[in-house]
Amino acid sequence: MTQDELKRLVGQAAADYVLSNVADGAVIGVGTGSTANCFIDALAPHKRRYRGAVSSSVATTARLEQHGIKVFDLNEIESLPVYVDGADEIDPTGAMIKGGGGALTREKIVASVAEIFVCIADASKRVPVLGGFPxxxxxxxxxxxxxxxxxxxxxxxxxxxxxxxxxxxxxxxxxxxxxxxxxxxxxxxxxxxxxxxxxxxxxxxLFASRGADFCLLGTESGVETIDYDTHR
The missing domain is CATH 3.30.70.260 (ACT domain)
Known part of the structure; x- marks a missing residue:
């Protein structure tokens, strides 16, 4: 599969996770970038199940609103059950480099208040040690x-x-x-x-103090789920 196909695969897997594990009426935290966009597109057909989303960037807000998904300011939200976002690199403990799309500060703020951080990435983002990506x-x-x-x-x-x-x-x-x-x-x-x-x-x-709880990793053989709780 191409990298774009892997991104769509994990975007759909993240939407399936949200639909199976997040209660109706919740607000969903959404990251920034091409992989996060695939998640938005996959979740959009089910938008009526949820109140809306908290966005990590102006670009993400625009894409959510294009799908008719209401965007909330984080200050309006009491709880955020899940945050879904991509990564530029992720190591074996769930620590990540993020910010290739320029939204690192808002991404880190939204991630910090979410109960669960779901990283979605293709297999090229998995590395033994962070730092290959600037x-x-x-x-x-x-x-x-x-x-x-x-x-x-x-x-x-x-x-x-x-x-x-x-x-x-x-x-x-x-x-x-x-x-x-x-x-x-x-x-x-x-x-x-x-x-x-x-x-x-x-x-x-660096998203290490608050790293991913688990990763949905797109590989040639399908989506691999990596749980990082056992590595901390």
Missing amino acids: LPVEVVPMARTAIGRRLTAVGGVPVLRVTNDGAPYITDNGNEILDVKNLRIDDPRAFEVAVNAWPGVVTVG
Whole structure:
């Protein structure tokens, strides 16, 4: 199967999980990116079963609303039974690199309040150690150079994310992103805590302190379910 076919496969598997395990009338947390879009498309025919969704980005909000799914502000919601999102990399403990689509801060906020975090990904995203995919770090613009020096000091090669016309990429929160290459993240939880503590960092795209509870992984032989509770 192609990568797009694998994404649609796990998007449908995530919709099936929600339909089987999440009570009618609930609000669903939805991530950002092409795999999350496949989940939205698969869930849309059943939208009347649920009150709506909390979105992690402007782009996701637009896709949900195109399907007629009501989007709630997180401040309006008392509980979020599930959050479904993709990953750029995921390791054997359920720690992830996320943020290739630029929505890492809002994704991390929504994930932090969800009871269950379901990662949906194709098999290429499963890695033994995080760091092959450049680590996104969302920064306040005035701190970009200072944070870049600190990332260089720990062995990284930070590159400012830019748009097709060469201008700095601006997140939905009005900040910039440094994509950090040349990292091998052996202890993602410790590295996440350390980088998040640097003044000027909005958030680092490591989802380790709150990693995935399980992953629906698209493989050539079908969807593999990986439960990470036994690895923590």
